[in-house]
Amino acid sequence: MAKNFTKRSDNYSQWYNELVIKADLAENSAVRGCMVIKPHGYSIWEKMQAALDKMFKDTGHVNAYFPLFIPKSFLSREAAHVEGFAKECAVITHYRLKSDPNGKGVIVDPDAKLEEELIVRPTSETIIWDTYRKWIQSYRDLPLLINQWANVVRWEMRTRLFLRTAEFLWQEGHTAHATEKEAMEEARRMLDVYSTFAEEYMAMPVLKGVKTASERFAGAVETFCIEGLMQDGKALQAGTSHFLGQNFAKAFDVKFLTKENQQEYVWATSWGVSTRLVGALIMTHSDDHGLVLPPKLAPIQVAVIPIFKNEEELQRISEKIIPIINALKAKGISVKYDDRDTQKPGWKFNEYEFKGVPVRLAVGPRDLENNSLEIARRDELTKETIDFDKCVDYVEQLLEDIQSNLYNKALDYRTKNTVEVNTWDEFVQRIENEGGFISAHWDGTAETEEKIKQETKATIRCIPLDNPLEDGKCILTGNPSKQRVLFARSY
């Protein structure tokens, strides 16, 4: 157990913060609300990027890059969009500084005021649709399937490392289609990409659903989402995919000629996931001993620690273990051989454990005699002794086991913490105590949704996609309802 590390059961959010810091993932920067992503945290993000990027390309998308700055007037073209983002935009008003005539330092040069202010993108729909107008003339130009890896800024009032920062890294896909059906299919397809990624790579089970009108993305016709359940019973929106209808095409006048020589507005989608996923990953699997990473996203999958008293002993160990390391690497496994003499073995054990390395091998003189080594798995914190000649296959299999074990544990947790509730008292009781997902009837009005939020802080996370229809009564108002929706408190 790490020294001075808060337990989840004592204070979950403190546990989270300490974990991020102590596992060297990120730290607060000199800029309010903005984090420094440290190498270990960033390499997890890179693993995520690599997997997602491949999935995007495999579904026909290409990458491009649009400007960080957006003319202020662009934002207001789409009414709902500006309303949603106006309150959290950073604004560029000047382009030059000058020395302070009254003292030290520099001041904003009042003569360098911009004709039109620029905003730092909170999302890129507007600049991209303004550009798409020039790119799209004919049905032959469609579909346009573009993704961008970028940073965005949303001036949030309260921030938390990875979960909500003023600047964050993400990808945003922006696609244009000839038909409503095609755009809707795209939005759903990318939602599936996200859920596949979450489950197969992050080992995080997610629920796919559609947002209610009040939770919808500013400017979207329909917002789809994946929702995960964190270990403290709160839900986390892990990704969104929006069907934008023709809203942005109309706002930016993006039309195309159909085969029938008709002018029509194009149909759009946008979809994104962010560095918030790193936060989701942490909160899904990690424990009171630190970070736990699923092998598929672990920058180091196997740490090898020699135990030696002197140079000669290390050499004997290295001779034996390096061929094994090479065999593991040949299988595409990332291995770190930590033969530093500057840290003690016990120190290293704790280090890799806290940083979430899935598998640890330890080899010492004892193992050389027995022709064995010690294999420890991070997810279960168990150790075994394995014969040298069996260990390569064993490790390969173990990584797969850990990946699926993590998923199954998380799924089991979610299953146990998803309940159907039929009365208001039960609902309130559940929200206040256990948390988790609550499946309950809702009368479908924004007023009721808002009132439930006011009274319990619970929001409708989504209406699950394959939701069965079922007659019932709204838990708050008793009005008739056709289906259950999913409530939770959320991040």
Place this chain on the structure above:
RNA sequence: CGGGGUGUGGCGCAGUUGGCUAGCGUACUUGCAUGGGGUGCAAGGGGUCGGAAGUUCGAGUCUUCUCACCCCGACCA
């Protein structure tokens, strides 16, 4: 923006009714021993107390102003 809090070696903190050379843990450096779960002992380096002004013989400590950050709410991926 409302409420609360904190600024003192890299990090985490103590510092009493103003008083003498500003202290502790940890981290760091060196040496010796140690080496299968954050090793022990010893020695050593490093701060002028967020900033400004004031009161005083004397300010980390009191006063005023100011800046920054953190936590709780409203807002949000």
